[in-house]
Amino acid sequence: MSYIPADTLKKEAENLVKEIDFSSLKPKDRLKIPMQEMPAQEPKARAKNIQEVAIGYYEEQVKLEAERCLQCKNAPCVKGCPVAIDIPGFIKAAAEGDYQKSVNIIKKSSMLPAICGRVCPQETQCMAECTVGKSLKDMDKSVAIGRIERFVADWERAKGKMSIPEIAPATGKKVGIVGSGPAGLTAAADVRKSGHEVVLFEAFHKLGGVMIYGIPEFRLPKEILDKEIENLLSMGVRIKKNFLVGRTRKVKDLIEKDGFDALFIGTGAGLPNFMNIEGENLVGVSSANEFLTRANLMKAYNPDKADTPIFTGKRTAVIGGGNVAMDAARMALRVGAEEVYVIYRRTEKEMPARREEIVHAREEGIIFSFLSSPVRILGDETGKVKGIECLKYELGEPDDSGRRKPVAVKGSEFILEMDSVIMALGNSSNPLISQTAPEIGVNKWGNITVDEDGKTSMDRVYAGGDIVLGAATVILAMGEGRRAAAAINKLLAEE
Numbered sequence: 001m002s003y004i005p006a007d008t009l010k011k012e013a014e015n016l017v018k019e020i021d022f023s024s025l026k027p028k029d030r031l032k033i034p035m036q037e038m039p040a041q042e043p044k045a046r047a048k049n050i051q052e053v054a055i056g057y058y059e060e061q062v063k064l065e066a067e068r069c070l071q072c073k074n075a076p077c078v079k080g081c082p083v084a085i086d087i088p089g090f091i092k093a094a095a096e097g098d099y100q101k102s103v104n105i106i107k108k109s110s111m112l113p114a115i116c117g118r119v120c121p122q123e124t125q126c127m128a129e130c131t132v133g134k135s136l137k138d139m140d141k142s143v144a145i146g147r148i149e150r151f152v153a154d155w156e157r158a159k160g161k162m163s164i165p166e167i168a169p170a171t172g173k174k175v176g177i178v179g180s181g182p183a184g185l186t187a188a189a190d191v192r193k194s195g196h197e198v199v200l201f202e203a204f205h206k207l208g209g210v211m212i213y214g215i216p217e218f219r220l221p222k223e224i225l226d227k228e229i230e231n232l233l234s235m236g237v238r239i240k241k242n243f244l245v246g247r248t249r250k251v252k253d254l255i256e257k258d259g260f261d262a263l264f265i266g267t268g269a270g271l272p273n274f275m276n277i278e279g280e281n282l283v284g285v286s287s288a289n290e291f292l293t294r295a296n297l298m299k300a301y302n303p304d305k306a307d308t309p310i311f312t313g314k315r316t317a318v319i320g321g322g323n324v325a326m327d328a329a330r331m332a333l334r335v336g337a338e339e340v341y342v343i344y345r346r347t348e349k350e351m352p353a354r355r356e357e358i359v360h361a362r363e364e365g366i367i368f369s370f371l372s373s374p375v376r377i378l379g380d381e382t383g384k385v386k387g388i389e390c391l392k393y394e395l396g397e398p399d400d401s402g403r404r405k406p407v408a409v410k411g412s413e414f415i416l417e418m419d420s421v422i423m424a425l426g427n428s429s430n431p432l433i434s435q436t437a438p439e440i441g442v443n444k445w446g447n448i449t450v451d452e453d454g455k456t457s458m459d460r461v462y463a464g465g466d467i468v469l470g471a472a473t474v475i476l477a478m479g480e481g482r483r484a485a486a487a488i489n490k491l492l493a494e495e
């Protein structure tokens with residue numbers, strides 16, 4: 001995959017729409033329609049700005065991509081969607097040019113279509129089940145479901161009036177939602193639809209959870225996030241910001257003293273992991289969590305308007321191979337680093353990051369050092385980072401994750417000169433809830449344990465998202481929120 005200018009993609013789509021007779025397409029004809037690439041900013045230009053990298057489909061591209069869908073009766077793509085969106089339904093409406101109908105179909109299952117259309121790993125979920133990709137023997141050529149979802153959501157927002165679902169009559173029941181990330185917001189919407197009063201508790205001063213502090217502006221503009229959340233809150237959800245459940249108020253007190261009939265805990269996994277190697281306490285070492293929070297929530301990317309300390313130096317190393325590592329590396333480039341290295345102990349094939357993010361990072365000039373991992377971070381006489389000593393690896397037999405296990409090559413140490421190091425090794429669950437609510441069971445990793453309905457070991461308390469799964473994805477967290485909300489609604493309906 002190589003960069004194609006947006007104007008070229010637009011012209012190609014316009015010409016193709018004119019050539020095709022869409023009224024008489026057979027399945028074999030639909031398979032011949034080329035998958036539409038996502039228009040994007042030119043790599044060198046975008047590497048120095050914070051604007052969204054992906055421009056979004058043109059209308060002609062939406063038509064072409066939507067017409068690729070075979071409208072399978074068994075809808076395998078829906079099975080791959082954690083929130084079970086009627087994918088064939090919204091794509092069919094988009095193909096017909098009825099974008100309002102399309103977005104309305106999505107909102108029956110998801111109130112955050114503009115977000116999911118941007119950050120969901122569709123290629124490992126709905127697209128992985130797509131019959132088109134399987135027929136072409138290339139899942140990268142499945143119908144680009146998320147790109148169509150993004151288009152119709154953006155179309156509705158641009159129109160100026162976003163639709164909200166119907167709210168059932170008031171039930172007199174009150175539900176608390178702890179955390180305003182994707183799991184919490186989804187649970188809040190589904191519980192509110194059933195007519196229950198909903199109060200959302202957020203520890204920060206801004207709503208959105210990982211979407212606001214963890215995902216960069218160039219992937220998810222905060223204006224879009226704010227609009228999606230504003231639309232959800234128009235359903236009548238009450239908000240309490242700067243409210244740290246466990247400190248401001250304990251879980252038990254919310255149930256026993258404050259009159260909540262049920263609680264949903266969706267506090268995410270915000271405790272960063274480190275390697276526990278020599279030099280991690282040096283000046284210039286940070287977690288990706290801290291780095292991205294400073295850059296995103298505190299707007300360090302805009303030094304003219306935000307006096308937020310953030311340091312990269314000329315050369316920055318990012319340790320890890322997931323989406324967070326890609327986000328941190330690309331953000332480091334935008335806030336001052338001249339060279340950014342991603343150090344990963346396996347090969348590109350095993351990287352958990354989305355292929356699109358890896359491609360964008362490489363286009364922007366990020367340097368990848370595969371089959372290597374730090375053994376210590378080197379400091380100067382003032383306690384600042386001056387380099388990393390790494391060890392080379394080779395791949396052995398598959399481990400529990402199914403990926404080939406990296407095996408160290410003895411005597412292969414090498415040193416890279418660096419000014420800063422960002423650890424992007426995932427997060428563990430914040431222990432605050434479990435420490436202040438011993439009634440809630442956790443596993444050995446500190447994640448809250450729940451049953452098939454999302455219920456914890458504490459009566460009337462449910463949980464979902466990263467606090468249960470460990471660090472996962474936005475859409476998986478949303479699926480957890482939907483599942484728990486359904487159980488809460490059932491519980492309250494039976495009383």
